[in-house]
Amino acid sequence: MEVSFASPVQNFYTLTLSIMSYSKLSTGSNTTLCVIDNPAAAGIFQTQIKQSTYGYKVQSIPAASFVKTQCQAVYFSSQTPAQQEALINSYPSHSLLSFSASNIDCEIGSIFCLYQQKGKSTFKVNLDTLSRSQIRIDPRVLLLAKNAE
Numbered sequence: 001m002e003v004s005f006a007s008p009v010q011n012f013y014t015l016t017l018s019i020m021s022y023s024k025l026s027t028g029s030n031t032t033l034c035v036i037d038n039p040a041a042a043g044i045f046q047t048q049i050k051q052s053t054y055g056y057k058v059q060s061i062p063a064a065s066f067v068k069t070q071c072q073a074v075y076f077s078s079q080t081p082a083q084q085e086a087l088i089n090s091y092p093s094h095s096l097l098s099f100s101a102s103n104i105d106c107e108i109g110s111i112f113c114l115y116q117q118k119g120k121s122t123f124k125v126n127l128d129t130l131s132r133s134q135i136r137i138d139p140r141v142l143l144l145a146k147n148a149e
Contacts, residue, residue, distance in 0.1 A: 011121045012114045013041070013048050016075060016099045019112055019123075021054060023097050024136035025072045032057040034071035036087070041077050063087060073097040076110060084109030088129070095134045111135070 016033075025031050033056050035042040042060035049056050061069055063079065067090050074096060076084050081103045088098055088109065098110035106113035106124035111133060113124045125142065
């Protein structure tokens, strides 16, 4: 499933935060977004959060330390889908909302896969990963998506 927004890649960050706001995460206002192996992206998320009403925390985390963190959401920007899948599967909690900016096919790995198509920021939803995550997403987000096939 996919949905398109007329906006540049920079809006991957806005899109991620918006989707998070429509997600039922177990910790409520103490939600932490972990950004894997990309301190620059973590900084952009922190700036966007300060400019918005979102109360999320952001941590820049090396992939090797990911399983030792307490994240409710994770953002991958350079990992392959197989690496994403391995990190998600090794995480102690199954309730992990995952986003990727490097997983166009979205068949394995993250729940939400962000990419550019014809100048638009777009995302696909991996329903298999979503169902295994035990995360509830507001149906309005899923209704925005259409079948990619």
